Amino acid sequence: MTDLAGHAPGPPPSFEQAIGRRQKARAAGLDPDYWYAVGQSSHLRRGQHLETKFLGRSIAVFRGSDGQVRALENRCAHRHIELTRGQVVDCKLVCPYHGWAYDGDGKAHIPHDLFGRKEPDIRIPTVPVRERYGLVFIFPGDPEVAKTRDIPSIPELSGPRPWPHAIVQFDCPGHHSMLLENVSDFTHGFLHRKFQPFQGTDLLRCEEIGDRVEVEYASKIAAGRLQDMFIDRGDGACDHMRACYDYPYHWSNTDDRIKHFLFTLPLTASSNRHVFIFYLRPGTIRLPLLGRVPRRVADAMMKLTRLTTLQPLLGQDVWVIGHEQQGWERYWDRPAPELSPVVKAFQDLTIRKWSEYLERRGSERPGPVVPAESLSR
Ligand code: FES
Ligand SMILES: [Fe+2]
Incomplete structure (x- = not known):
């Protein structure tokens, strides 16, 4: 029953209670046993820390004076204050209250009187962390799995001469599935009619293969007049896009010339x-009349494109998905007719992977920090 405002009777259902594909997908989490980008390396300088979250779990990430990045559960083992309230000293993150200093192994070094005891071995959980492609990644799941599962390989961004690229990062209200669906659902071109990032949206293929949904579109990419002026389309027209929900990531490839990779981090539900x-x-970027531009100019132009096109364009998605979330919270019990097979396939994969994770985890819960028994009473 709806209330007087016509809203759903309560908050959206849990994964277990959810009925049907859409409700299930909107209640699913993302499997923590993957690498998730928390932000750009350049935004975390020596001596700085940041708080990030994975489905509500707070994680402190910090860069020591040696330049190395470390990540810990964001909680002092002493009185459970967030460590990101403190500061980085040398290569340790120091709690602001009694000054317990945590190293990269999560071990607390206690600076004050120990009252005749030997320093107890008190530790907080560490979180595997790596840097690649100018980004900081954490592995919020099982650290043992992190040893065997790598960050996705992007050869074009590796090595001394990566392709000209632009990074766009934003925080977005809404369930993670909403934006992941959005990027492969070209039926929302109407929202972007001012920028026209794609023109023509014939779906050629949509196939679930293992942990991926592969999609192909006949669509002219970067079709807006301004973008078109600066793109050298080579022999083809850049009108054939392969896109993939490569769980839990998303990427696209248009005629091997225009590509993107998306890393999504579910901060909360x-x-x-x-x-x-x-x-x-x-060589894909050109200047009108002058043609192809040298590499350094291409890099600068990518930065400019980020400001003039990519950020405002994606800002439209952020805006609309914030509203989709509101609609979901108010009307989650109403039918929501879905025409796109791509959205359905993405939702099926999200649901299956979350179910598999829950099954794997069983009744296991994240263990508590191990304070020395004698000290915790
Ligand atoms: S609460 Fe952190 S050192 Fe005491
Ligand atoms: Fe979009």
Whole structure:
């Protein structure tokens, strides 16, 4: 029964209670046993820390004076104050209250009187962390799995001469599935009619293969007049896009010239951080009348494109998904006719992977920090 405002009777259902594909997808989490980008390396300088979250779990990420990044559960083992309230000293994160200093192994070094005891071995959980492609990644799941599962390989961004690229990062209200669906659902071109990032949206293929949904569209990419002026389309027209929900990531490839990779981090059940990297084959960027531009100019032009096109364009998605979330919270019990097979396939994969994770985890819960028994009473 709805209330007087016509809203659903309560908050959206849990994954277990959810009925049907859409409700299930909107209640699913993302499997923590993958690498998730928390932000750009350049935004975390030596001596700085940041708080990030994974589905509500707070994680402190900090860069020591040696330049290395470390990540810990964001909680002092002493009185459970957030460590990000403190500061980085040398290569340790120091709690602001009694000054317990945590190293990269999560071990607390206690600076005050120990009252005749030997320093107890008190630790907080660490979180595997790595840097690649100018981004900081954490592995919020099982650290043992982190040893065997790598960050996705992007050869075009590796090595000394990566393709010209632009990174766009934003925090977005809404369930993570909403934006992941959005990026492969070209039926929302109406929202972007001012920018026209794609023109023509014939779906050629949509196939679930293992942990991926592969999609192909006949669509002219970067079709807006301004973008078109600066793109050298080579022999083709850049009108054939392959896109993939490569769980839990998303990427696209248009005629091997225009590509993107998206890393989504579910901060909470209803907010996310998205880090897009757009990268263009060298020689794809041109200046009207002058033609192809040297590499350094292409890099600068990508930065400009980020400001003039990519950020405002993706800002439209952020805006609309915030509203989609509101609609979901108010009317989750109403039918929501879905015409796109792509959206359905994405939702099926999200649901299946979350079910598999829950099954794997069983009744296991994240263990508590191990304070020395004698000290915790
Ligand atoms: S609460 Fe952190 S050192 Fe005491
Ligand atoms: Fe969009």
